[in-house]
Amino acid sequence: MTRRILTVFALLASLMMVSATDWYVSANVGKKKNEGTTPEAPLKAIWSALEKAAPGDVIHVAQGNYNGKTSCGWILIDKPVSIIGGYSDDFSERDIAKYVTMLKPTNAMNATKPAMDIGTVGFKMWASANDAEKIKGMTTLIDGLYIDHGDANSYHATKGKPEGVETGMWLEPPAKGNTENPSINSAEMKGKTGGNLTIQNCVFLNASNYAIQINHFEGDVKILNNVFINSRMQACDVLSANAQKGKVNFEFAYNTVLFTWSRTSEMTDMGFGVRANANINSSIHHNIIGLSVLYGFDNTKGDDKTKSVELDNNIFFLNKKGDAAITISPNIKPFFVIDDAWEDFEDCTGIESLEDNESLTDPALFKGVIDETYLAAFLAASYSETTDYDPNSPVNEFRSAFGMNQLGTIETKVSMYCNRYPADNVLKFFGAVEGVGAQAVK
Helix, strand or coil, X not given: CHHHHHHHHHHHHHHHHHCCCEEEECCCCCCCCCCCCCCCCCECCHHHHHHHCCCCCEEEEECXXXXXXXXXXXXXXXXXXXXXXXXXXXXXXXXXXXXXXXXCCCHHHHHCCCCCCCCCEEEECCCCHHHHHHCCCCEEEEECCEEECCCCCCECCCCCCCCCCCCCCECCCCCCCCCCCCCCCCCCEEEEEEEEEEEECXXXXXXXXXXXXXXXEEEEEEEECCEEEEECCEEEEEEECCCCCCCEEXXXXXXXXXXXXXXXXXXXXXXXEEECCCCEEXXXXXXXXXXXXXXXXXXXXXXXXXXXXXXXXXXEECCCCEEEEEEECCEEEEECCCCHHHHHHHHCCCEEECCCCEECCCHHHHCCCCCHHHHHHHHCCCEEEEEECCCCCHHHHHHHHCCCCCCCEEEEEECCCCCCCCCCXXXXXXXXXXXXXXXXXX
16 A cells, blocks of 8 residues: 555656646747747746746746846746746757846836845745645756846945946945935845755846845755855855754855955945855855955854854955854854864864865966956955044033033045946856856856
8 A cells, every 4th residue: 555655646746747837938039928838939027937837847038138027126936946047039059158147127126126025036935834845845946047236226426436446335225326216235036945946057246135045944955056246245145944953955066256245334244155054054165255355154153053064175265354254152263274273163063074175376267257456446445434523622512511412423434345346257257267166057
């Protein structure tokens, strides 16, 4: 009887796989009224395919810019599907660098924010533990998307604008500079997921918050072969929504992560490339993680006893405070790969492996790829405060006589903060360093 039941389940699973539908989307030649199930009659919008698709379906997306339902600037994924970008208009060829599938919202689209807290690509695949059980073991794939918040954000016209950098500093809402709306201030990819999630071969540029922030209930999260450039706060943050240790496996591999800023212009909070969180088995390997305002890898959040961390074969460079950081209560201890103390990092609770990490020895590998003007300005980026307080000024003497608080002024100066990174050569980061970081997509 047991064998018969297992056979029935296997048959049902194979039927589900056979019945999966391929959907085709093209912003340039697609039409809303098309059937969408053949390359010859594609739909025009990703959201249209998502509404029609069933769990397990595959959505193929051609080159072009996709702005969400009614041009709202975001799309919502509420079922396990595969979204694969980088196709030519006729779907005869796939090349993510040649046929760019882009989600690049404008500042005007910030007026139509989603009701729930999701990113430009949002996931809503569970609301409670019971919902999460339904998608356990199912697969979601995001492959070959290019997400850029550069036009959605608001930047100061002159403040924090180094010579040669195309914008001034990023402005936190409600400030809005010369734009109609404040900055988007949400992750580029965010939401609640479960089962097996893979995000690969994507570009995350000018993220106004996190680039990826995932709250995963149970299963595997694989972030593979992506390019993260100019993320505010953090490039990738995967959290466990399950209170049980080890229910989430997180692999962060072959990614290039550069220019990660902090939550505020004071540059003292956040500013990590990637973080290991509580109750997660984290495998972080073969990445290039550099130019973080604070640390390349952060291990300072959550109970280390609930973590299992493998940090191997990564290249770190020019992270300002440290290549990695841990908590030695009550303080935070930074480490650089080149320091003798790096080996001590392996003795920390939860660190299972710390092999073959190194510091970049040949910066010329990024010659012609990294924007040199932006790089020079970032390395010199600073924040300062000037206080002007005179207790004997006429105003303060008057206020003191009446028992009022005395007044002073604080002037802040920011040389640069999360300015827009130019998009010209971002795709050249794929394959810039052989064997480590994002590799060329074949």
